[in-house]
Amino acid sequence: LFVLTIGGMLLCGLTILTYFFVPLLLEAKIPLDSYWTAAFLVSYRAILSVFTLPFIGNLEKRKVHFVSGAFLILGLLSLSISTYLIHEVDILENYPMVGWIPIISILFIYTSEALGWVSIIIAFQGELLPVKARSMGLGVLGFIDSLISFGFVKSIPKMLDILGIHGIFMMCACFAISTMIFSFFFMPETFGLTLEEIEDIYRQEKFVSEEKKH
DSSP states (O other): OHHHHIIIIISSSHHHHHHHHHHHHHHTTOSSOHHHHHHHHHHHHHHHHHHHHHHHTTSOHHHHHHHHHHHHHHHHHHHHHHHHHHHHSOGGGTOGGGGGHHHHHHHHHHHHHHTTHHHHHHHHHHHSSOGGGHHHHHHHHHHHHHHHHHHHHHHHHHHHHHHHHHHHHHHHHHHHHHHHHHHHHHOOOOTTOOHHHHHHHHHHHHHHHHHHHO
C-alpha cells in the first residue's frame, strides 16, 4: 500500500499538475492561453470521471489499474520528450505543431486518472489492511503520505530548476513504471470479494509461509 500510495499517487506527476498546473503550461510554451487550457483540461477530467465511474466498479481492478497506468506512462513520457524538444532543441521554430503535444500528453494523464488509476489505489487502502489494524494503518499511511507530499511539493520548484520540466516528468514516468511492475507481481485481484474473503486470502498466505518455515 505504501508503494502504491506514494509511487502511484504522489510521485507519478499528478501532484505536480495539481499544484503547478498553469506555471507548467506556461513553461511548456503551449500555443493557447494557459489559464483557459488549464480550465478545459480540468473540466475534461471531471466530466470523464463522472462518465467512467459507473463502469469502473464493475471491472476487475488489476485490468483497470494496468490500462489506466498505460495511459499515464504514455502521457508522462510524451510530455517529457516534447518539453525537452521545445526547450533544448528549440523545435517550435520549425515545427510549431509540437506545441500541442504537451496538451495531448496531459489529456492522456487525466484520462488515466478518470479511468481509475487513483480510485483503484484508494480502494485498495480500504481493502487490503486487516480489519483490526485498518483504522490505525490508514491513519499512519495518511500521515506519512502528508509528510512526503509536503516535502515533495516544496521541492518541486528546485527540481524544476535542476532537472527542467522534461527531467521531472521523466522521473515521474520512472516512478509510474516502477509502480506498474510492483503491481504486476504483488497487487491482488479483489474484484467480487468481500473484505472478509480478502482477509482470508492473506491469512492463508501467512499460514502457508509459516508452514514452509517449519
